[in-house]
Amino acid sequence: MHHRTGIVSRGVSILMLAQLSAVALPAQAEDFQACVAGLKSTALRAGIAPAVVRRALDIAEPKQKVLRLSKIQPEFRTPIWDYMAFLVDDQRIADGKAVIRKHAVSLARAEQRYGVDRYVIAAVWGIETDYGRTTGRNFLPHALSTLACRGGRRAAFWRRELIAALTIVSNGDLPLDKLYGSWAGAFGQTQFMPSTYRRLAVDLDGDGKKDLVDSIPDALGSTANYLRRAGWIAGHPRLIEVRVPADYAGPEGRRRKFSLNDWAVRGIRRTDGRLLKGSRRAGLLLPAGRHGPAFLVFRNFDAVYAYNHAESYALAIMHLADRLAGGGSFKTRWPTDDPGISRAQRLQLQKLLITRGYDIGEADGKIGKRSRAAIRQAERKLGLKVTGRAGLRIYQALGGK
Numbered sequence: 001m002h003h004r005t006g007i008v009s010r011g012v013s014i015l016m017l018a019q020l021s022a023v024a025l026p027a028q029a030e031d032f033q034a035c036v037a038g039l040k041s042t043a044l045r046a047g048i049a050p051a052v053v054r055r056a057l058d059i060a061e062p063k064q065k066v067l068r069l070s071k072i073q074p075e076f077r078t079p080i081w082d083y084m085a086f087l088v089d090d091q092r093i094a095d096g097k098a099v100i101r102k103h104a105v106s107l108a109r110a111e112q113r114y115g116v117d118r119y120v121i122a123a124v125w126g127i128e129t130d131y132g133r134t135t136g137r138n139f140l141p142h143a144l145s146t147l148a149c150r151g152g153r154r155a156a157f158w159r160r161e162l163i164a165a166l167t168i169v170s171n172g173d174l175p176l177d178k179l180y181g182s183w184a185g186a187f188g189q190t191q192f193m194p195s196t197y198r199r200l201a202v203d204l205d206g207d208g209k210k211d212l213v214d215s216i217p218d219a220l221g222s223t224a225n226y227l228r229r230a231g232w233i234a235g236h237p238r239l240i241e242v243r244v245p246a247d248y249a250g251p252e253g254r255r256r257k258f259s260l261n262d263w264a265v266r267g268i269r270r271t272d273g274r275l276l277k278g279s280r281r282a283g284l285l286l287p288a289g290r291h292g293p294a295f296l297v298f299r300n301f302d303a304v305y306a307y308n309h310a311e312s313y314a315l316a317i318m319h320l321a322d323r324l325a326g327g328g329s330f331k332t333r334w335p336t337d338d339p340g341i342s343r344a345q346r347l348q349l350q351k352l353l354i355t356r357g358y359d360i361g362e363a364d365g366k367i368g369k370r371s372r373a374a375i376r377q378a379e380r381k382l383g384l385k386v387t388g389r390a391g392l393r394i395y396q397a398l399g400g401k
């Protein structure tokens, strides 16, 4: 579906015909074909095997889905408690514990070689692709060409990612038909961008190839290598849940680091009752303000942040890792009377909406526009506050357990 044969040669001839007869093609189609031709030259100059270039860039038109997705501005801001409930749910914890047992040898090897905690490696895998279940269905050369030729200011970035992707194939690490991933080019078990793959992928299983698509050991080892290069320090904490005094007005934020002793002086206390002390430096993270859960985060939090620049993401990874290692849920509740729900509950919520006659298409667990519209209608009908959120209140009001 992503890979069309025979179209580019036709495209070129249409282009020539257009030039000869001076019949104007729609400028965009012509521009796109000229741009792809330019990408081919660039790829050949970069030393990519001609056969790989031919097969990968046999593309006549931009991929509409990629263009659409690249323009979407999230119209719905996800509260942190929804984000966390979705990413760190019972299913992901149970699945994670199972994969940690199943891949114990690879995780131990990755941990030993790169000094990165196995629970964090597993958590990245679990959150990026649900432990390899959802790695993305976009053919990367097509998606990246679309972005390179229509990506505006970032065209050079996408072009470099495209060349990196083709280099991975050209140098024998992966066959071309394994290059499927997100619309923005992240792929494999732990969703590396092609340039990151080129820089940091490792061959942990020792078969001579760096395969982050089908080799779980390679993917786990590469994730560990990434985190180590991002500054992971072996043996340092993931995060510490704390309480802040009600009248706290001191510094906060991941970057404003002070020693644990300093935090203790400022009245910060661990929620597990242990003493906060030592010279190790941490920042105070208040993801939902002063009345929600609070955390001291260390250098290793920054290393995870480097993977996907969002503090909520790093928090989800560290918390999932804690849970996989046997830790419990947060001691402080999120400051809301309508908490987030798990993936299983989201799916059930959709089924409940369908049962009540709301047209949301098929229940797939993904809360999109139609699900949110149906939730708003149901909330209105039930006399609840209208939020359009898949939260616990509407879930329970519709009979969810």
Ligand code: CA
Pocket: 202, 203, 204, 205, 206, 207, 208, 209, 210, 211, 215, 218
């Ligand atoms: Ca390998």
